[in-house]
Amino acid sequence: MQIHVVRAGESLWGIAQAYGTTVQRIVDANQIPEPDQLVVGQALVIPIVGSFYYVQPGDSLWSIGQRFGINYLTLAQVNGIHPNQILSVGLRLYIPQPPKTTAETLAYLEPRGTTVSDALLEQAREAGPYLTYLALFSYEVKRDGSLQRPPSQGITQITNDTGASLAMVISNLEDFAFSGELARDIFQSTAVQDLLFDNIVAEAKRLGSVKDIHFDFENLPTDQRQAYNNFLRRAVEKFHAQGYTVSTALAPKTRDDTTGQWTGAHDYQAHGEIVDFVLLMTYEWGYSAGPPMAVSPLPEVEAVVKYAVSEIPAHKIMLGQNLYGYDWTLPFVQGGPYAEALSPQRAIEVAKRYHAAIQFDWRAQAPFFEYYDEQGRAHIVWFEDARSIQAKFNLIKQYNLRGIGYWKLGLPFPQNWLLIGANFDVVKK
Secondary structure, three states, rough: OEEEEOOOOOOOOHHHHHHHHHHOOOOOOHHHOOOOOOOOOOEEEEEOEEEEEEEOOOOOOHHHHHHHOHHHHHHHHOOOOOOOOOOOOEEEEEEOOOOEEEEEEEEEOOOOOOOOHHHHHHHHHHHHOOOOOEEOOOOOOOOOOEEEEEOOHHHHHHHHOOOOOOOEEOOOEEEOEEOOOHHHHHOOOHHHHHHHHHHHHHHHHHOOOOEEEEOOOOOOOOHHHHHHHHHHHHHHHHHHHHHEEEEEEEEOOOOOOOOOOOOOOOOOOHHHHHHOOEEEOOOOOOOOOOOOOOOOOOHHHHHHHHHHHOOOOHHHHHEEEEEEEEEOOOOOOOOOOOOEEEOOOHHHHHHHHHHOOOOEEEOOEEEEEEEEEOOOOEEEOOOOHHEEEEEEEHHHHOOOOOEEEEEEEEEEEHHHHHHHHEEEEEEOO
């Protein structure tokens, strides 16, 4: 699979010719609505076997082989050159498709209202073949141990058709916010916990394709750290006996902070010992109410991963990843208008509409662009593309993580699923 960044003056016909493929295959892979109108800086996934690399200053066959995990002798043989040949800058080398690694994948699905929309079901069906888990968000815990169900019509059929398993997301949401006091009430009563666990099992059996019980308890009082650990131990004992795995979502941090409002009660070491796997919520550095920046900048994400693998076995860690970006109106004012969330596909359409060239921040490993709207207001958009996602896949391989989990389906990003297929053999349960 090749990632190609559009340059000024390029057409899909010329790009297809360069890679020995067809315009229609590129259009279909990237779901391009207007093939004759590309955006400068737009990243395209080219559906070919292997990829091409253009030699940069200082490159050697050995360094290129190291970069792509290929023996330099093999690289020389494939390209018909001598192993000791000095490479000229700009020389195009063919990189064979590297062996895939095994990974588990998860994507949250958050239906709103009383039914699951057709658009959301379509997104779930498109993603399903590339998913280990479709995580239904969320079953809201009540103080008496009952559950408030989200709508789920049509979801079980999709999991059956695509081979994805369901994960039931259990949350401490109350009145549209994570409630620490609700969680405290649950943690303090084993009788309420027993009722809750029985209700979860009953719902899992009703749905039929559930394999994992996923706890997303956030904004917990820091004094509930040990209570949450104890709750999880009881949950694991109950659900393992019923044949279900148990997982948790963890707030991102780089040290064992025991006082932070969102991080203090999340005990990385304990979760690594207790549950089957965790999902690091490594996104929202750039967020709707905050200043403009990449949503999941690579250095910040990697810092969390480095800490996590020091406390949790790597094979139990899923990297969290956003499937969206934000459009901020400038100048940013704290407490001012929230940034608008938008899909990668929508971001490209906005750039096209306002004739903005897409740039790439090499530190953050994320694309962005700026534009002025019809009212003359300045905007900046940070979003995701094939390059930023591939950088996260490389991180997963580097640290031998379990896989990746996405927040959330509903914002189209077709390139992501193609790149999953190119990088990983997705585990099905």
